[in-house]
Structures are given as structure tokens and as C-alpha cells.
Amino acid sequence: MKKKNVFHIIGCGVVGTFLSFQLAYCHIAEEIHLYDYDTISIKDSDIYPGLKNKKVIDCPKVNIVKNTIDNLRIHNLHTIAHFGRFPDILDMIIMNNDDIYIDCRDHKQLDFDFDFRVSLDGNLLLIDTFERSKIEFNSVVDMGY
Secondary structure: OOOOOEEEEEOOOHHHHHHHHHHHHOOOOOEEEEEEOOEOOHHHHHOOOOOOOHHHOOOEHHHHHHHHHHHOOOOOOEEEEEEOOOOHHHHHOOOOOOOEEEEOOOOOOOOOOOOEEEEEEOOEEEEEEOOOOOOOOOEEEEOOO
């Protein structure tokens, strides 16, 4: 039986949202779990596609990202939104060794053993791996803004 490509994206800010869209659009993922506790605010309307509609203000970011991915209508892709506060939301995650867990939260706190951490720090894109990861990769990319 073929292993499913299951990704868990923790944090649906700019980085987590973009990464989720790319995993879906490039047909890399068969299942994407989205985790976040935040809701859409007025300042987010330029970050998330199609959010000029004021009806989405105060909606959970995970729901907006999930709905946007679902609207791509990608065959055999299942998207699941998990809305809740950290660390409660981290307690919901049952680590499966075959799945890939990517921490895209804004802060640099290392409170959980994910496969990767991806963050944007000013002009720097930071990509780290952790002990749990099957791939060893650490990089800092200057985005040159």
C-alpha cells in the first residue's frame, strides 16, 4: 500500500499559508492539516487572497486557508482545519512517523519536535530541521528586500 503524503502546517500566517497553497497547487500533498488559533483582522486583508470581503473579518485563519485550498478543486486532496489556542492545539497533534510536520509559527519557540521550522525574520527566510526529521537541512536565505 502506497504511503500518503500527509503534511501538518502549524501556523497559518504568511509563511504557513503560502506553503499550504504550494503543497496543494503542486500536487505534493494528499492531505493537509492546518493548525492556528488566530482570526482574520483588517490588517490581514492584503495577505490572504480575496479577503477584501469584510464578512471574513474575525473568521479563523485555518478556515479561510482551507476554503481557499478546497476551491482549487485538486483531485485527491483532503484539507482539515484545526482551530484552537497554543499549546492546546499542539496537544491535539498525534505524531505519526510517516507524516511531515512543519512549524510556521511567527515565534522561534522550540516547544515541540517538528520535522521542519520555516519562518520569515525581516529579510531572512529561516528553514531548520529537527531530530525527528528524516532530512537534514538548515538554511538561511536573504530575501533581499
